[in-house]
Amino acid sequence: MDRTVHVLIVEDEEKIRQALCDFLEFKGFAVAAAADGIEARAAVEAERFDVILLDLMLPKVSGEQLCAMWRKQDIQTPIIMLTAKGREKDKVAGLNSGADDYITKPFSLEELLARVNAVLRRTDPARAVGRAFSFGGWDVDTAALRISRDGRGQTITSREASMIQYFAANPGRVVSREELYRQVWDDDMTGVETRTTDMHIAKLRGKIETDPASPQIIVTVRGAGYMYVD
Template sequence: MPTVLLAEDDRAIRNALARALTLEGYAVTAVADGVEALAAAHRGRPDIVVLDVMMPGVDGLQVCRVLRAEGDRTPILMLTALVETPDRIAGLDAGADDYVVKPFDVEEVFARLRALLRRAVPPEPAAGSADGNRITAADLCIDPQARRAWRGARELELTRTEFDLLELLARNCGIVLDHATIYDRIWGYDFGPGSKNLAVYVGYLRRKVDEPAGLPLIHTVRGVGYVLRQG
């Protein structure tokens, strides 16, 4: 039974989501603020954390930053009423793996939790080359087993979702991947044609991978998807 730490200051939302998660088969610890969330996380590490962004005192972003600073890599799903791209980027910058915008459908929350839990399972060793299964493209190097990546001599600080997205693009270097394929491989479901979710993640990944280097590897193929090219 997967364990979920749920931090949401709105009592009605907290109680309803906790009940829904329990019926879905999760063991839920529900708290009302960021201080309680950190205390619960320190008492016993959950399999996944669901954080409301806007909480009094210590908010969800601060909780996320503290856990990541402590080296905690537990998957984190953010609940937010903030729909602007900079607000979403703030969550990713804090170390969140995914987010859901309020008001949300509980089935969407379930789907995202399942996807995050699947990706949290250590990958099986792959049959690879003599370089220890590392993936290289231009000056990009990825170690899938250690979940580390470098651009030249610079190690990239990536969230779980950013790493998965970069690895997918690098494994298919030179191949244009359409939006539906990426959604299926990374999240396990398609957000629909109007979603900006993928664009937000690609934009943030570019800021970490391409902008400091000055030579773009990640390219947009308008109306289709994205591709990683060596030059």
């Protein structure tokens, strides 16, 4: 891992909670734990986590209620639901409340680790594509802030590097201006930022496109946003 991943474990059964804490700490994660919905809510208000492992059946405030509340507050931290319930409708309810994945007890610790890493790859571009990768025929080095092709290189800004990295992690998928702004600027779009994203896209196209007026790498999807064509 390039940096320590912070995980919140929300589980009311002490033995399970402690086992998860011990295992993930052994694997190099920074771990915080909560035994009920009230503690979990306070933890998320006080600290930023990279992923939340959330038991569905919790005292005081259920996992489903917590998940729905966080999503309503636009907290986008990946959430994996943990529950003894295995019925289809319970899985659907958990996912509909905003969970990113769902694992049914009993589960192996290695399976849980695989699901955590999978969710992190989907939500963290650096983990999905790394720091050096190919993008639209260019060799990209986000650490050095340089791109090169056919022996020709040029510098990019840190913002442009983040944009390239996010598009590279989501090939063939429409990325809205709101999503791009939230991921790259780490903030929510309020209105004027629409122009900000468009200006940065235009500058980036000027560096990577053969003909910026007719882009072939980052294309505009009218009324929806942008898409990286790999």
